[in-house]
Each structure stands twice: as C-alpha cells, then as structure tokens.
Amino acid sequence: MIISMNNFFFKKKNDFSKSIKSYVTRRRNIKIRNIEYFLMCWNMYGINVDNVQLKLSDFFSLNQLYIIEIGFGDGQLFIEKALNNPHINFIGIEVHLKSVLTAIKYAYINNLKNVKIIFHDAVEVFIYMIPDKMINILQIFFPDPWFKTKHHKRRLINNFFIILILKKIIYKGFIHIVTDCPLYSKQIHDLFSLCSRFRRVFFETAMAPLLELQGDTKFKKKAFLLKKNIFDYKYQVIN
Structure with missing residues (x-):
C-alpha cells in the first residue's frame, strides 16, 4: 500500500498566492511501511x-x-556540507520529494543538529517564512535554466x-549562484549589475572559505563531462 506524503509537510492549509513556478514536480508517493520512519526523521x-x-x-540549538x-x-x-561544518546552520529548500526524503534520511543517520x-x-x-536580515549566505547551484524563450518567465x-x-x-552577506547555461548566465549578470547594493566578489573576502561550499553536484559533473562552461557568480550586499 502507498500513501501520498505531501500533506505531512504542512501545518495547515495555507493561503499562498498562486504564481508562476520555477519548477515542475511529479506526484510522489511512498510505501506505508516507511511512513513512521520518515515522519520521525x-x-x-x-x-x-x-x-x-x-x-x-x-x-536550531546554536546561534x-x-x-x-x-x-x-x-x-x-x-x-555532507552540514556534517563537515558543524559551526554553520544549514537550511535546505527543495520541491522534489525524493530529494527531501534522501536528505532527512542522511541527516538522521548522522545525527546532525x-x-x-x-x-x-x-x-x-x-x-x-524567512525573517529579514537573517541569511549569511544564499546558495543556488544549477537552477533550472528553462531553455525555451516562452519558459524564461x-x-x-x-x-x-x-x-x-x-x-x-544580512549586510555584507552573500549570494552564490552557479549555472552552466550561457543565456541564463547573461541574465544573472545583467540583473545583478543593475542592483547597486550587490557587489560581485572574487574570493578576496574573509568569508571566502564558506563560499567554496559547493561540491561536485551531478549537474556540475555532467557539465564537465559535456565540456560546458560553468559560470560562477558571487555577490555581496554592500549597503
């Protein structure tokens, strides 16, 4: 027997506005014998x-x-990043159920805090949900490029x-974006260039080690395999 997991992740019926989504998901179910384990996680x-x-x-127990x-x-x-950096609090936002279930399983196995x-x-x-002036670093690695012009929105x-x-x-915090799509790269560059409160940085800051926290994702490995250029953008909030 299988059961839909989607409703377990919501406190109550929300009134979020309907908007254009930057993703498409498939409906995912899970076998009922695994429900208790995943709910515990x-x-x-x-x-x-x-x-x-x-x-x-x-x-989070630590500030x-x-x-x-x-x-x-x-x-x-x-x-793995959270495991190797216990001095940092990590929040992951994901829309794919399989990815979420894998992440919470590994977090539980490693007893992460x-x-x-x-x-x-x-x-x-x-x-x-996210409070203002809270994030030190925002990471977005290989966002869906939506290649077709009609899908750029x-x-x-x-x-x-x-x-x-x-x-x-936060002030002097960062956003780190990586893409292998040239057209998306240009859009990212152009948009951030128009915002004077973001300054592009190239590892000259004290937080450079934290900005290295990327790892070889399957998308990065695929880009290397296909000999595609990888565009790396790091911006700091300066005022």
Whole structure:
C-alpha cells in the first residue's frame, strides 16, 4: 500500500498566492511501511510550511551563521556540507520529494543538529517564512535554466527575486549562484549589475572559505563531462 506524503509537510492549509513556478514536480508517493520512519526523521529535521515568519531559535540549538541552499539536488552533498561544518546552520529548500526524503534520511543517520529542510517553493518560503536580515549566505547551484524563450518567465532569478532576497541577506552577506547555461548566465549578470547594493566578489573576502561550499553536484559533473562552461557568480550586499 502507498500513501501520498505531501500533506505531512504542512501545518495547515495555507493561503499562498498562486504564481508562476520555477519548477515542475511529479506526484510522489511512498510505501506505508516507511511512513513512521520518515515522519520521525521529518519531525527532527523538517520545517513545516506556514505563512508565519520563522523564529530560528526554535529550530536550531546554536546561534551561528545561516546558509540557505535552494534546490539541493539528491540531498547527499547538502548533508555532507552540514556534517563537515558543524559551526554553520544549514537550511535546505527543495520541491522534489525524493530529494527531501534522501536528505532527512542522511541527516538522521548522522545525527546532525545543524540542518533543517523545507519542502516547498523557495519564493513563497522567502516571502512568508524567512525573517529579514537573517541569511549569511544564499546558495543556488544549477537552477533550472528553462531553455525555451516562452519558459524564461519561470526562471527563479529575476528582478522580483533579487529584490526579495536583498531583504533577507544580512549586510555584507552573500549570494552564490552557479549555472552552466550561457543565456541564463547573461541574465544573472545583467540583473545583478543593475542592483547597486550587490557587489560581485572574487574570493578576496574573509568569508571566502564558506563560499567554496559547493561540491561536485551531478549537474556540475555532467557539465564537465559535456565540456560546458560553468559560470560562477558571487555577490555581496554592500549597503
């Protein structure tokens, strides 16, 4: 017997606005014999979706740097980063159920205390749940490029998103974006160039070691295999 897991990740029926999504997901179910295990893991590592700002001290035992990663892929690298950096609190935002389940499984196996996961659309999470001036580093590695011109409106990184994250990243905090899509790269460069509050950086800052926290994702490996250029953007909030 199988059962849908989607409803387990929501505190209540939300009233999030309907908007253009930067992703497409398939409906995922899970065998009922695994429900108790995954719910136990989720209760330890998940943050249920709500339209109320988070009080992060309720979720993390230590007050330390916060890194948010949007779209953490299969979840294993994301958990490895948290495991290797216990001095940082990691929040992962993901819309693919399989990735979420993998991440919480590895977090539980490693008994991590510095990682939480949100299973929802990142834009709505940032609008309703993430407090202002909270993020030290925001990571977005290989966002969906939406190649077709008619689909460009679905790209995560646009003017609205830049204005939104500017409210959430602390002064002198960072956003780190990596893509292998030349057209998306140009869009990212052009959009951030128009915002004077972001300054592009090239590892001359004291937080450079933290900006190295990327790892070889399957998308990065695929890009190398296909000999595609990888475009790496790091910006700091300067005023």
